[in-house]
Amino acid sequence: MAGRAWRPVLAGAWLLLLLLLLPSASAVRRSDFPASFLFGTATSSYQIEGAYLEGNKSLSNWDVFTHQPGRIKDRSTGDIADDHYHRFEDDVELMHSLGTNAYRFSISWARILPRGRFGRVNLAGIAFYDELIDSLLHKGIEPFVTLTHYDIPQELEDRYGSWLSDEIQRDFGYFADVCFAAFGDRVKYWATFNEPNVAVRKGYMLGTYPPARCSPPYGSCARGDSGAEPYLATHNVVLSHATAVEIYKRKYQSEQKGLIGIVMSTTWFKPMTDAPVDRLATERALAFDVPWFLDPIVYGDYPPEMRQILGSRLPAFSPDERRKLGYKLDFIGVNHYTTLYARDCMFSPGCPLGQETQHALAAVTGERNGLPVGPPTAMPTFYVVPEGIEKIVTYIMKRYNNLPMFITENGYAQGGDGYAHVEDWLDDQGRIEYLDGYLTKLAKVISQIVPRDGADVRGYFVWSLIDNFEWLYGYTLRFGLHYVDYQTQERKPKSSALWYQRFLQSLLEAQ
Numbered sequence: 001m002a003g004r005a006w007r008p009v010l011a012g013a014w015l016l017l018l019l020l021l022l023p024s025a026s027a028v029r030r031s032d033f034p035a036s037f038l039f040g041t042a043t044s045s046y047q048i049e050g051a052y053l054e055g056n057k058s059l060s061n062w063d064v065f066t067h068q069p070g071r072i073k074d075r076s077t078g079d080i081a082d083d084h085y086h087r088f089e090d091d092v093e094l095m096h097s098l099g100t101n102a103y104r105f106s107i108s109w110a111r112i113l114p115r116g117r118f119g120r121v122n123l124a125g126i127a128f129y130d131e132l133i134d135s136l137l138h139k140g141i142e143p144f145v146t147l148t149h150y151d152i153p154q155e156l157e158d159r160y161g162s163w164l165s166d167e168i169q170r171d172f173g174y175f176a177d178v179c180f181a182a183f184g185d186r187v188k189y190w191a192t193f194n195e196p197n198v199a200v201r202k203g204y205m206l207g208t209y210p211p212a213r214c215s216p217p218y219g220s221c222a223r224g225d226s227g228a229e230p231y232l233a234t235h236n237v238v239l240s241h242a243t244a245v246e247i248y249k250r251k252y253q254s255e256q257k258g259l260i261g262i263v264m265s266t267t268w269f270k271p272m273t274d275a276p277v278d279r280l281a282t283e284r285a286l287a288f289d290v291p292w293f294l295d296p297i298v299y300g301d302y303p304p305e306m307r308q309i310l311g312s313r314l315p316a317f318s319p320d321e322r323r324k325l326g327y328k329l330d331f332i333g334v335n336h337y338t339t340l341y342a343r344d345c346m347f348s349p350g351c352p353l354g355q356e357t358q359h360a361l362a363a364v365t366g367e368r369n370g371l372p373v374g375p376p377t378a379m380p381t382f383y384v385v386p387e388g389i390e391k392i393v394t395y396i397m398k399r400y401n402n403l404p405m406f407i408t409e410n411g412y413a414q415g416g417d418g419y420a421h422v423e424d425w426l427d428d429q430g431r432i433e434y435l436d437g438y439l440t441k442l443a444k445v446i447s448q449i450v451p452r453d454g455a456d457v458r459g460y461f462v463w464s465l466i467d468n469f470e471w472l473y474g475y476t477l478r479f480g481l482h483y484v485d486y487q488t489q490e491r492k493p494k495s496s497a498l499w500y501q502r503f504l505q506s507l508l509e510a511q
């Protein structure tokens, strides 16, 4: 017991020594942000938990998908991933040593309700998240919980086609209710969905994520209709979100006193040229991304920019559905990584076929005249453009009347050639520059100098705490502040972990 108790102290001393040796590169300071600001790290269930058949969990859509040949770049799966299911206490200790005061994670729906609303609540699943939440709170770390981060029980796909059926609204509402009842006494931040705009586009337009449905020119899938299903799936996501929000507001919020929101993937788009048609295309690319979901959630209907082009291909909300959408959203979660150029496809020839922005009559690319919009990263389409976070936060602030925001993900991918040794992964100066750049611009848009009259952003989460299963890229890309040796499951802090720790503790500022 004594040895175990000393371990964090020794680890802390070791980290302190290492960070004193680091060059002082940081421009941004913890004190540039409000004292109450949440600073954390983020993960998701399928990407880290592993234990895919333990504790009476059922198969999720991602379990089934990754086991199909040819889906994942390195033929890997999340069967074991970071084995976080068995190592969560160590991972909470990593967060504690960073000095973070919040942690964003997601709940595996198939762990809590293996058969959706058609079976029982799985007590082993409840027990796992109970222990995780308790160990976070014990270390003074605020749990920030996403109800579903892409993974759903496969049974809901097999029974009725998941997001293509309005039955999913009842299932999602039931799942949310079970989670609020079980964990809401301790969880004060709830996000209904993670990046549903990505899940819908990749699941029903491009067909590259489960349920892998699409049609030409977007892709060639066994089934699907890229011109219709994305709008139907979005409709059911929006109404599932609204169902959960209504349940939280009516049954839980006055007693539990938490907040409920939704997390969107955001990209900042810049016009390829100064031509008015490219500027309009850029506005369309933006409106077809986040407002596609947030306009109905905040204002009760799809964006006018989308109606204008898609007309009746967009579903209509019935009076009863509109009433359901009347419950107030407490915050917007902003996942932001990159900026891209957009150009017109309404009047201009030569656009590529099958891009996600095609229905917006826009084409997007990371390059202009052969030059990238910012330094590239290991993730294709992710470039380092720090002012993008300032622009997208301002856009969302204006469009949604300064609703509170959290930056729920921001981070940097390593991968490709040039990583022969563990030390190459640990020495992640590129990630430090990325985080420093984006945090500097975030501080600026929050404060707009004195007094704080900028955007109402209340927290920031680095993606990710540890290297993990990066969807179609498997384990070939690494986003972690901590390196993971997948043979031994050992975690090692990268230079960026020490940088984040120093930023949070502002140790060198005191000198």
Ligand SMILES: *[C@@H]1O[C@H](CO)[C@@H](O)[C@H](O)[C@H]1NC(C)=O
Binding pocket: 055, 056, 123, 124
């Ligand atoms: C799994 O379910 C079975 C059948 O309901 C039950 O007997 C068993 O205790 C459960 N296991 C766990 C780990 O909860």
